[in-house]
Amino acid sequence: MRHIISILMENEAGALSRVAGLFTARGYNIESLSVAPTEDQTLSRMTLVTIGDERVIEQITKQLNKLVDVVKLVDLSEGIHIEREMMMIKVRAEMGMREEIKRLSDIFRGKIIDVTDTSYVVEMTGDSSKLDSFVRAIPEELIIEVVRTGASGISRGPKALTL
Amino acid sequence: MELSGAQIVVQSLKDEGVEHVFGYPGGSVLHIYDAIFQQEDVRHVLVRHEQGATHAADGYARATGKPGVVLVTSGPGATNAVTGIATAHLDSIPMVVITGQVPSPLIGSDAFQEVDTIGITRPCVKHNFLVKRVEDLAETMKKAFHIANTGRPGPVVVDIPKDVTDPNIKVPYEYPSKVKMRSYSPVEKGHLGQIKKAVELMMGAKRPVIYSGGGVVIGDASAELTELVQKTGFPITNTLMGLGAYPGTDNQNIGMLGMHGTYEANMAMHETDVLVAIGARFDDRVTGKIAEFCPHAKIIHIDVDPASISKNVRIDIPIVGQVKSVLNDMLRILTEREILADADALDAWWKQIESWRAVKCLEYPKSDEVIKPQFAVDTLHKVTDGGLYLTSDVGQHQMFAAQYYPFDKPRRWVNSGGLGTMGFGLPAAIGVQMAHPDATVACITGEASILMCIQELATCKQYNLPLKIILLNNGYMGMVRQWQEMFYEGRYSHSYVDALPDFVELAESFGHVGMRIDKPGELAAGFEEAFSRKDELVFIDVVVDPSENVYPMIEAGKGHHQMHLSPQQATERELA
Ligand SMILES: Cc1cc2nc3c(=O)[nH]c(=O)nc-3n(C[C@H](O)[C@H](O)[C@H](O)COP(=O)(O)OP(=O)(O)OC[C@H]3O[C@@H](n4cnc5c(N)ncnc54)[C@H](O)[C@@H]3O)c2cc1C
Ligand SMILES: Cc1ncc(C[n+]2csc(CCOP(=O)(O)OP(=O)(O)O)c2C)c(N)n1
Ligand SMILES: [Mg+2]
Numbered sequence: 001m002r003h004i005i006s007i008l009m010e011n012e013a014g015a016l017s018r019v020a021g022l023f024t025a026r027g028y029n030i031e032s033l034s035v036a037p038t039e040d041q042t043l044s045r046m047t048l049v050t051i052g053d054e055r056v057i058e059q060i061t062k063q064l065n066k067l068v069d070v071v072k073l074v075d076l077s078e079g080i081h082i083e084r085e086m087m088m089i090k091v092r093a094e095m096g097m098r099e100e101i102k103r104l105s106d107i108f109r110g111k112i113i114d115v116t117d118t119s120y121v122v123e124m125t126g127d128s129s130k131l132d133s134f135v136r137a138i139p140e141e142l143i144i145e146v147v148r149t150g151a152s153g154i155s156r157g158p159k160a161l162t163l
Numbered sequence: 164m165e166l167s168g169a170q171i172v173v174q175s176l177k178d179e180g181v182e183h184v185f186g187y188p189g190g191s192v193l194h195i196y197d198a199i200f201q202q203e204d205v206r207h208v209l210v211r212h213e214q215g216a217t218h219a220a221d222g223y224a225r226a227t228g229k230p231g232v233v234l235v236t237s238g239p240g241a242t243n244a245v246t247g248i249a250t251a252h253l254d255s256i257p258m259v260v261i262t263g264q265v266p267s268p269l270i271g272s273d274a275f276q277e278v279d280t281i282g283i284t285r286p287c288v289k290h291n292f293l294v295k296r297v298e299d300l301a302e303t304m305k306k307a308f309h310i311a312n313t314g315r316p317g318p319v320v321v322d323i324p325k326d327v328t329d330p331n332i333k334v335p336y337e338y339p340s341k342v343k344m345r346s347y348s349p350v351e352k353g354h355l356g357q358i359k360k361a362v363e364l365m366m367g368a369k370r371p372v373i374y375s376g377g378g379v380v381i382g383d384a385s386a387e388l389t390e391l392v393q394k395t396g397f398p399i400t401n402t403l404m405g406l407g408a409y410p411g412t413d414n415q416n417i418g419m420l421g422m423h424g425t426y427e428a429n430m431a432m433h434e435t436d437v438l439v440a441i442g443a444r445f446d447d448r449v450t451g452k453i454a455e456f457c458p459h460a461k462i463i464h465i466d467v468d469p470a471s472i473s474k475n476v477r478i479d480i481p482i483v484g485q486v487k488s489v490l491n492d493m494l495r496i497l498t499e500r501e502i503l504a505d506a507d508a509l510d511a512w513w514k515q516i517e518s519w520r521a522v523k524c525l526e527y528p529k530s531d532e533v534i535k536p537q538f539a540v541d542t543l544h545k546v547t548d549g550g551l552y553l554t555s556d557v558g559q560h561q562m563f564a565a566q567y568y569p570f571d572k573p574r575r576w577v578n579s580g581g582l583g584t585m586g587f588g589l590p591a592a593i594g595v596q597m598a599h600p601d602a603t604v605a606c607i608t609g610e611a612s613i614l615m616c617i618q619e620l621a622t623c624k625q626y627n628l629p630l631k632i633i634l635l636n637n638g639y640m641g642m643v644r645q646w647q648e649m650f651y652e653g654r655y656s657h658s659y660v661d662a663l664p665d666f667v668e669l670a671e672s673f674g675h676v677g678m679r680i681d682k683p684g685e686l687a688a689g690f691e692e693a694f695s696r697k698d699e700l701v702f703i704d705v706v707v708d709p710s711e712n713v714y715p716m717i718e719a720g721k722g723h724h725q726m727h728l729s730p731q732q733a734t735e736r737e738l739a
Contacts, residue, residue: 009346010346013293014281014293017282017285021286025286055473059470062469062470063470065470066468068289068290068310068344068346069346070346
């Protein structure tokens with residue numbers, strides 16, 4: 001099962017490598033990882049997407065909690081939550097295809113943020129599966145480059161992962 | 164008070180109550196060594212290799228419960244310390260390791276003796292710190308000790324660039340009396356509801372077993388464990404790390420369990436209906452094949468580390484907390500509620516256990532010609548009345564010691580279980596002797612293991628440490644040879660220790676007493692004589708049977724009921 005784990009950690013040099021190191025040392029999967037400081041500069045917020053059965057996820061959350069730099073964490077997949085990822089995708093947009101790509105991008109609520117005679121850059125946000133669908137919808141030979149941020153997530157409702 | 168970084172390091176050790184630092188100097192710690200030179204409260208013990216420093220500090224910690232302290236230089240000093248840090252990490256031993264680092268402006272430039280100590284040690288420490296400003300030093304030291312010695316203990320590395328200890332830069336010093344870390348707050352007390360449930364399940368058991376481990380030693384809960392075992396009348400088995408937490412010579416103790424555990428302990432594990440795991444971590448050397456582990460049991464697990472629970476084996480009633488506090492709660496509930504065990508069932512269970520015990524799995528062939536290693540340990544136990552602090556290296560001799568030298572007190576048996584580090588025994592004994600100058604401290608070792616840290620004999624000379632080194636010399640890496648005999652059709656690939664030194668002369672050349680014993684009849688007298696030399700280190704080269712193997716043995720990946728009891732009975736012994 002795919003899980004989104006949201007982590008509040010000390011904004012210390014090395015904190016990120018402790019998390020990454022834990023995953024390689026114990027053989028857990030990381031599908032994506034995104035991290036940035038929060039409104040409180042001493043704290044970073046990390047969103048980590050991983051795949052594992054119930055037992056593995058239980059170990060992952062316990063081992064993460066054990067890291068001295070980790071202040072709090074929550075497995076967002078346990079409740080209702082919102083997941084967003086941003087993608088910029090550069091596609092070949094020549095004569096016949098320009099309209100088609102624009103149309104596709106509109107359907108997915110993407111924005112074209114760079115235009116040349118032969119290419120577009122489309123910006124899109126959504127949950128990861130939506131971005132996957134868009135990538136699949138574009139003919140493969142037209143894709144030049146794909147850049148994705150990895151998912152970040154937040155729970156629905158007034159509850160929050162804060163101190 | 165205004166102090167330099169170097170003085171702050173030393174002063175904070177004083178303020179922590181540290182009496183011994185095990186270390187080895189070098190460029191990036193010279194400021195600190197200069198500060199050490201100018202005071203007398205913190206005693207520095209000069210080892211001969213940084214691995215020795217870490218094992219000595221580790222031995223000190225195991226024998227006292229106080230964190231061991233290490234001081235080494237950057238680069239090779241730090242990398243040499245890594246084996247000892249990893250050894251302490253796997254056995255949850257509190258340790259603070261101070262490593263010098265190249266000056267901050269040079270970090271990342273491949274400077275002389277620069278390694279990324281934080282990166283190298285990250286996977287084998289509980290936590291590590293790079294101190295960037297002298298103003299942060301005192302607080303970081305405080306945090307290091309706090310983290311090392313609370314919750315599930317472990318080693319903490321404090322990496323200090325040389326400019327941070329500059330003697331010319333002084334800052335106000337105050338050692339914090341407390342630390343508060345929002346990201347670190349280990350659990351103390353166990354959940355009362357869970358503890359009550361556990362007591363009910365335990366007391367309703369028909370075939371209970373208490374399985375206790377290193378956590379009871381680490382958590383200083385030997386008295387509470389002993390009370391629980393005696394109050395309930397349940398059988399108890401210890402892991403290799405838990406030996407001594409409950410008296411080894413008591414009848415309720417059914418011996419060590421696991422790969423080289425007793426027949427009765429492993430059979431009891433296989434048949435139990437309620438297993439009470441206390442400060443033990445279900446290591447693969449203990450569980451064997453997980454699918455066949457305790458097939459009939461509901462399992463209670465007391466552990467301070469939530470990540471230990473349900474890691475390898477599914478737990479029915481987890482209790483997260485300090486073992487001492489949880490056991491006290493259990494004992495109180497037992498007394499208040501006057502819950503009694505099912506006496507008839509327990510009686511029948513003990514009869515069953517006694518029938519397994521009657522197999523006498525630790526019996527070994529007697530010989531008048533060669534010294535059997537088991538006989539050597541047996542004799543050692545008799546001669547020393549079971550009163551030793553005994554450190555061990557790794558191999559067959561370690562298992563023989565665990566099987567034939569029962570410990571009645573905790574912190575007496577000091578060995579590397581998790582990492583299984585050859586070379587641990589001698590430096591660890593140095594740490595134990597430093598902690599307990601008046602105690603009789605011995606190290607049991609093999610001829611391969613002892614050579615891994617033999618240089619520490621010089622340290623013993625310098626500090627007049629009257630250790631007794633008992634070398635069970637079988638001329639082989641016995642434990643390796645045993646596996647090759649059993650699983651590789653006797654192809655003894657590189658397990659023969661060729662070109663051994665003369666250990667008697669070797670010991671003498673370091674200024675110690677050397678002895679050789681090769682006849683069973685001379686063993687007891689030889690040991691008597693060695694232990695009567697109270698002020699000297701005696702190195703006893705005991706020439707033992709080169710072909711002896713450790714039994715019982717459960718092959719890796721087999722179940723508890725599938726033991727080899729002896730070479731003759733090298734077949735599966737299924738349940739009757
Ligand atoms: C050659 C060789 C052969 C071996 N054969 C065997 C064998 O036959 N049998 C055997 O048992 N071992 C054997 N071992 C050792 C084995 O590898 C493990 O080291 C050992 O089994 C682990 O012991 P433990 O479960 O007591 O855990 P430890 O490593 O001692 O861990 C302690 C546990 O207690 C917890 N804890 C720590 N402090 C506290 C506290 N204050 N309160 C509560 N909980 C706490 C920790 O979180 C941890 O889970 C062998 C090792 C070697 C080198
Ligand atoms: C540093 C290290 N290297 C290798 C091993 C693997 N190993 C385990 S036991 C052993 C042999 C030990 O031989 P010896 O010290 O003579 O003890 P014996 O088994 O003969 O009693 C070896 C090589 C180890 N545990 N540690
Ligand atoms: Mg040997």
